[in-house]
Amino acid sequence: MTYPGPGCGVVFKLNPGTGQQTVLYTFTDGADGAQPWGGLVQDSSGNLYGAAAFGGSNGAGVIYKVDPAGHQTVLHSFNYTDGANPTGDLLLEVSGTLVGTTVTGGNLSQCYGQGCGVVFRLNPGDQLKVLRSFAGPTADAANPTHGLIRDKAGNLYGTTENGGPRYCFNYEFAEAVLTFIQGCGVVFKLDPAGKETQLYQFGGFFSSDGSDPRTSLIRDAAGNFYGTTFDDGLYGAGTVFKLDPTGHETVLYNFQGGTDGANPWGGLARDAAGNLYGTTNHAGGPCYCGTVFELDWQGNYTVLHTFAGTDGQYPEAPLLLVGNVLYGITSGGGTLSDGNFGTGVIFEITLP
Numbered sequence: 199m200t201y202p203g204p205g206c207g208v209v210f211k212l213n214p215g216t217g218q219q220t221v222l223y224t225f226t227d228g229a230d231g232a233q234p235w236g237g238l239v240q241d242s243s244g245n246l247y248g249a250a251a252f253g254g255s256n257g258a259g260v261i262y263k264v265d266p267a268g269h270q271t272v273l274h275s276f277n278y279t280d281g282a283n284p285t286g287d288l289l290l291e292v293s294g295t296l297v298g299t300t301v302t303g304g305n306l307s308q309c310y311g312q313g314c315g316v317v318f319r320l321n322p323g324d325q326l327k328v329l330r331s332f333a334g335p336t337a338d339a340a341n342p343t344h345g346l347i348r349d350k351a352g353n354l355y356g357t358t359e360n361g362g363p364r365y366c367f368n369y370e371f372a373e374a375v376l377t378f379i380q381g382c383g384v385v386f387k388l389d390p391a392g393k394e395t396q397l398y399q400f401g402g403f404f405s406s407d408g409s410d411p412r413t414s415l416i417r418d419a420a421g422n423f424y425g426t427t428f429d430d431g432l433y434g435a436g437t438v439f440k441l442d443p444t445g446h447e448t449v450l451y452n453f454q455g456g457t458d459g460a461n462p463w464g465g466l467a468r469d470a471a472g473n474l475y476g477t478t479n480h481a482g483g484p485c486y487c488g489t490v491f492e493l494d495w496q497g498n499y500t501v502l503h504t505f506a507g508t509d510g511q512y513p514e515a516p517l518l519l520v521g522n523v524l525y526g527i528t529s530g531g532g533t534l535s536d537g538n539f540g541t542g543v544i545f546e547i548t549l550p
Contacts, residue, residue, distance in 0.1 A: 206232035206253070209246060209264050212544060213340035214525070218309075222246075222268040227253045230270055231260035236298075236345065237515065239290040241508065247273075247296055248527035249284035256342060258282035258303060261296060261320060274326045278303045281316040281328065287516075289545035294322040297329075299342035299356060304331035314361070317388055329354075329392045335381035339396060344414040346464065347407040349421075352390040355397075357411040357425060359383050362399035382409035382430070385423065385441055397423075397445045405430050407447055408437035414516065418472070424450075426462035426476060435460035435481065437537065438474065438493055450474075451499050455481050458501060459489035464526075467519040471495060473522055475502075477513035487511030490524065490547060502547055507531050510543040524548040 206225040212218070219299040225232050231250030238248045244266040259282060261274040273296070276282050282303030289297040290469070296318050304313040315479035316334035321327075334340025339361035346356040360381040382400040389395075400409045408427025415423045421443040431437040435455035440448045453460050460476025467475045472495035482489040487505035494500070502524075505511050510528030518525040524547040533541040 202462070207234045207250065209234065209238070209248070209268075209270075210526075214546065218361055223264050223270045225250060225253065229253070229255050229260075229275065230272060231262060231275075234262075235336060237287040239288050239296075240289065241294065247288055247290060249286070249288060249298060251285045251301075253281045259284050259300070261298070262286070272329075274320055276300060276303060278306060278313065280304075281318055282313065285343050289346050289348060297346060297348070297354065299344070299346065301341050301343050308333050309335065309340055309360075314338070315342050315358070317342070317346070319358070330388055332358065332361065332395055334358075336363055337420065339384045339386050339394070340381055343412050347415055347417055349417070354388040355386070355415055355417070356381060356388075357385050357413055357415060359410050359412060359428075362396075381413045383427065385411070385415070385425070393516040398441055398447050399424065399428065400427060406432055407449055408439060412463050412487060416466055416468050416506060418468070418541045422464050424468065426465060428461050428463055428479075436462050436478070437463065438476070439464070450497060451493055453478060453481075455550070457489075457504070459491060460486075463514045465516040467517045467524070469519060475517055475519060476501065477517060477526060479512050479514060485511065488513050488528070490517070490526065492549075502549075503545075505531060507540070508533075509541065510545055523547070526550065 206227040209223040211220045232253035234250045238246045240520040256277045258276035263271045302312045304316040306313045308314045314334040318446045319331040320332045339358040341360045342358045346354045361384045362381045363379040387395045402468030409430040410428040412428045413425045423441040427437045432452040433454045435453035438451040460481035461479040463479045474493040482504040485507045490503040492500045511531035514526045515527045529541040532543040
C-alpha cells in the first residue's frame with residue numbers, strides 16, 4: 199500500500215530562534231518508508247527514531263533511525279502479520295528498546311481483513327516482538343493510532359479509535375472512508391506479560407463521554423489519565439476527559455463546535471499547576487480551521503488562538519510545552535496559493 203499525494207515526507211530540524219529549517223532526511227517511498235506521521239524520539243547520542251506509516255519492503259511501514267549526520271537506517275519493515283501502518287510516536291526506554299503501535303495488521307482475519315493493529319517492542323539488534331495483537335471490534339480494542347505511555351512498573355497505557363461493544367460512525371483507516379462500525383474506542387493497559395485490560399470503553403451515538411479517542415494519554419502523579427475524544431460528547435464535537443486509576447471517567451469539557459473549536463485530535467499537554475493545553479482540528483473562526491485552547495485546573499476553558507488559514511489550519515499533532523511556550527504544527531494553511539490549502543506551519547504561543 200502506498201499513500202497517495204505529493205511527497206513522501208521528511209525529517210527536519212528547526213531553529214526556534216531564527217525559524218531556519220534544515221531537512222535531515224527525505225523519504226522516497228521505497229524500502230526507507232513514506233509518510234512519517236508520528237513524532238520523533240532522541241537518544242543520548244543524538245540519534246532520532248520514528249515510524250513511517252507506509253512504504254518499506256512490504257508497503258506496511260517501517261521503524262527507522264536517523265543519525266546526526268542525516269543517514270537513515272531502517273530498523274524494521276512491517277509485514278502486516280506483525281503490524282501495519284504505524285502512525286504514533288515511539289516510546290524509547292532506557293535500555294534502547296522501542297515500543298509502539300500500528301493502526302492495522304496483526305491478526306488479518308479481524309477488522310475487515312486488515313487486522314486491528316498491534317502493540318510491539320523492538321529491542322536493539324533483535325527481531326520485533328508483538329506484545330498484543332488486537333482482536334476488536336466488539337470484545338477487544340481496535341486500531342491504536344497514537345503512542346503509549348509507561349509507568350514505573352512497566353505497564354503500558356494507550357487508546358484505540360475503535361473497539362468495544364457500542365456502535366459509532368468512525369473513520370476506517372485502511373479504506374479512508376467514514377463507516378458505520380461497532381466499537382467507539384477504549385483506553386487500555388498492557389502489563390509486562392502482555393495481558394490487556396480495558397480501563398474504559400467509550401459510548402455510542404452522541405454519548406456524553408465521547409468516542410473515537412485519537413490521542414496519546416498523559417498521566418499525573420496521582421495516576422489519573424487525561425486525553426481527548428474526536429467525536430460525540432453532548433454536542434457531537436468531542437471532549438476532554440479524565441480517567442482515574444479505578445477506571446472512572448469524568449468529562450472535563452464538551453466541545454460545542456463553535457468558536458471554542460471542534461474535534462480535538464492531537465492530545466494534551468499539562469503544566470505543573472495542572473492546566474491542560476490542546477488543539478481542535480475544526481471550527482473556531484470563519485474558516486473552521488481549528489483552535490488552540492487552555493483548560494485550567496478549575497475547569498475554565500479559554501481559546502488561546504483561532505486559526506485563520508494563513509497562520510495555519512487543521513492541527514493534528516500534540517503540542518509541546520517548554521517553559522511557558524507552546525509549540526505546535528498544523529497539517530495545512532500557511533502560504534495559500536492557486537486555491538490550495540497550504541502545506542502547514544510550525545507555530546509558537548507564549549503563555550502569560
